[in-house]
Amino acid sequence: MKYTARRTWPEKSKSWEYLGESESLEEFALAFATDKALEVDTEFVVIEKAGAESEIEFFKVTRTSPYGLVTAAPRVESEGSSTDNATTKDEQSSNDGGDDNYGGVEAIAGAWRGVISNILMFVKAGGAAFLFFLAAIFLAKWLFNAW
Known part of the structure; x- marks a missing residue:
């Protein structure tokens, strides 16, 4: 499957930073965090490029060596x-x-x-x-x- 990803917090990326293929959404998210060397507490979104029925998942980096991710809720500002x-x-x-x-x-x-x-x-x-x-x-x- 094709996926794309971009950072959402602490700095929000204006364009999609990463495009590629992977077996699952989680594998792609881990590859994005590793390739971009994201810091701890960085949040990003991964979207499946499958048209109208695409999956959207938010992730947060919990550790960097080796990378650990948890699913996160989208940030809503007060x-x-x-x-x-x-x-x-x-x-x-x-x-x-x-x-x-x-x-x-x-x-x-x-x-x-x-x-x-x-x-x-x-x-x-x-x-x-x-x-x-x-x-x-x-x-x-x-x-x-x-x-």
Whole structure:
């Protein structure tokens, strides 16, 4: 089976760090911890790459020589730490230029600003062309006495 893994705590990885095949989820988790030389109390998630019915399992490193793992519950942040974490995430994403979901609302607002500015540019160009056409007709009528 194919699996992929990434760290979730203490530092959260933004992309999947490890991809490979193994006989079981636990073997793959042990191979990930060993290859990445994870420290004690590092938590990570392993997902089976099997489509909609994929298994998800969280693990925590308990010892490093030899590596020992236990299954862990996903970390849920408390109210107080989520606001602190949100401010650091905002500061980090402003430094990085974005986050995993490519900007969210800001990206959609930017796309709409681009669409509206393009519409306005076409209206301005069309208006200028129409005024040029009217000026040409006026000049043809009054200067050359056409029509």
